[in-house]
Amino acid sequence: MKRLTLYIFISIVFIQNVWAGWDSKVKKIQDKIVIIEYFEQIISFEAIVEKERAKKQITGIVVNDSGLIMTSSSIFKANLEFNSVFSMFGQAEKPTDIRVKLHNGNSLPAEFIGKDDDKELAFIRLNKPEGIKPLKFKDKSNLKLGSEVLIIQHLPEDFNYEFIVYPRRINSIISKPQKKYLCENNIKALSHFGLVLNEDGDAVGIINSEKRMPEISFDVPELAFNQPVEIVLYDMFSELVDDPPVFKEKDTARKKWLGIYMQPFDRKMAAYYKNDDLKGVLVNTIITDSPAENAGLLAGDIITAIDNVEVAAEKDSDLEEFRKLIREQKDSNVIFKVFRDTKLFDVKVELGATPISQYLADEVSNETLGLSVKELTQDIILAKQLDWEMEGVWVSKVERAGWVDVAGLSVGDLVLQINDKSVSNLDSVNECFQKIENEKPDYVSFFIKRDSGTQYLFVKTNFDEKMELDSNTN
Amino acid sequence: MYKTIIIIVILISNLLAQKTFDQKILEAREKVFPALVHIQPIKEVFTSGEKRHVQVTGSGVIISKEGLVVTNNHVAEQARFVNCTLSSKHEVEAEVVGLDPWTDLAVLKLDLEKAGLKKVPYAEFGDSDKLEVGRIVMALGSPxxxxRSLSLGVISSIERYFDDVGEMVSPFNLWIQTDAAINPGNSGGPLIDLNGKIIGINARAMIFGENLGFAIPSNTVKYVIEQIKKYGEVERSYIGVDWQEIKEYRLYKNQPDLEGVLIASVEPNSPAEKAGLKPGDLITKINQKKVSALYKEELPKIRLLISNLPIDSKITFEALTKDGNKEITLVTQKQGKFSGNEFVCDEWGLSVKEITPRIVKNFQLDSDKGVLISSLRRGGKADEARVRRGYVLVSVNGQEIQDLEDFKEKYKTYSEEKNESYLLFLQFAKRNWFALIEGDSK
Known part of the structure; x- marks a missing residue:
């Protein structure tokens, strides 16, 4: 009899689950999925003071009791760290006037907390959480090829920002270098961010794949349309939820850095080195003043292990794994096993913090002359083919038809001297600007480097007219 | 009665004048037309890791009875064979006597003997220093x-200055601008005046512009031809300075009467750098001769002052520097090649190019060691090893490559020992790349 009760009980639970369709699954989580409204500064290289901004929306998920909300890092597009690719988004600004629209129609203010560029996730926090319960992700998920999942996103304004819920199956599982779950994707939602539930209605992960343009090449590019979407499981970001990254301008904690360029070391290479079993990562470039140089690594070295963890790169995607391993090291002091000149030996390396990108670089502006300059960062040094150790400042903005623009100064020019005074940092630039404001000369000279040569530009000023304009407006 | 005669005389002379204008065009045309040449060179180009041939079309003009033809460098460079069709429709082969990329000029010699011709009609040069804006001119050539096309226009400008852009350079001359239609194919053809004299060699036109054609002034052309006739090339002295005009510098310095020319840039390891010339120095005299360039248009004149000196000449500059007046003396060098030789490595599926000073400068290289990868065969060994165009090959199996000749020699061994694998070390921008060229037996 007892057994029969148990059977009945089990079957009721089972039937309930089957009966519990999408509706009830969505009801369970609907107040935890929110729309984040924010303003993005419209960046122009031609205006010193930014005035225009665009209103944007993106889906977010409430992930803890204190009102922490997780979303895509596209909310703040700047690449904060130097990663060898020169990015236009170096100029992006932090999102402002953030408001969170809840399912019940309430709209609450929130602030930006921080982001992780590697994981492409950002966090904001409600100023007053007001007892909103967070979404709990399931620790372990057991997704297999063909498993059904339910994806929840918002629709755009035309559809009144309603939820859109659709089932997908895991169409492909990529095993290397990192396990990836892919499914087909053809819904144009409010944003590319969304929640993923498993068959039982448990939150198991997110989708967060912004469609990227394929790498530019002379081959006919395969268009990025109809690319599968990746399901990012909870264990990939659980640490961030527990300890979210905090953006503090230049003091933002940065990931570990070695300071090399590398390439795969494949079986053919191993055969060339007459060492068929040798596996590793081939170092081809050492950045000056980097942890790699300080540790004595050389171009041509083959790194075979880090703290006894073997590393091997047969192809480009394997290099990503190596990069991740370095970036996510907890301890700065690591021991590399290196193959050089037929010998294997240990090298002590003290990893540093990844250099900042131009976004985090300090900037000095002068509205009178109509320009902004920034201190040199590694990404600009690379883009302009300067010496790695070079110090200096470069023109980051030029006010359209402003004084320096008329004289021919362009964004990207490296400023070497102002009024015959050498400038190698922002302090010296500030001094020069101060002096110009005080002395009001008729002409200001800029000695610059552009491409492979240097040249002088003479900027005609017009302080008289400026003073007239200023007094009129006052 | 007198009045009537005068009126009649005026009327007749007016009629005659009108006729004369038309006549003048025909007469001028008649002086140059027989000397016009339609040029079809077969060029050697290095592409996809191999030497290929392409045919292009240009124009030229015969300038001596022995059959010297002047045309553009960009028509005749890399030419393997040059096929010329004369106005008389005779087809004559020509050989390249000399090229000057810096002025975009070339001199060819028609093989009259082979064509069974004793002499050919030729045209004469006018004096391009005496040109005036508004004068009527004609462009002849093969647009x-x-x-054998002719277009008519006027001189629109006689001192057009162009900054150097990539392969399009003209540091030593100003340009004659004309609204006589000039199209691709006109290149190398003559621009003539109503006296039937060559006043320029047509070389450029503006894309998307209308009736904006540009010709190299005849006086520049005459100088280059003389040099090429003597030496097979134009030898120029080089010191490694980029000059800048001082119009705004004067204003900045608040010295309206200042004369001189400003040093904008000094190339690393150049004679100028070694002698201590620096950007910001104002040069007032070159070899005791006062120099000044208030405007850009005056810069070619200053460059010529140096380049026309014999190589290894002593030059003395008087300079206004930050540390006061200085006299700086240096010895000129021979100006480096414009573009280097190329070489095909068939086995590896690539072609390499000599690293000239221009490549060092434009690619911002640290030295002129090595060779530049100029093209790759898709799917070839080097392409598979991800060697890319624009990389500099620094070493092979740890052996440094000095220059093209050194590489050619080494490559001979490499290509013979096909079973060996070769590890190439390459550089690009500030980064390096290892490429493994696998041996055949593996």
Missing amino acids: LGLS
């Missing part, structure tokens, strides 16, 4: 391959 878009349409041979």
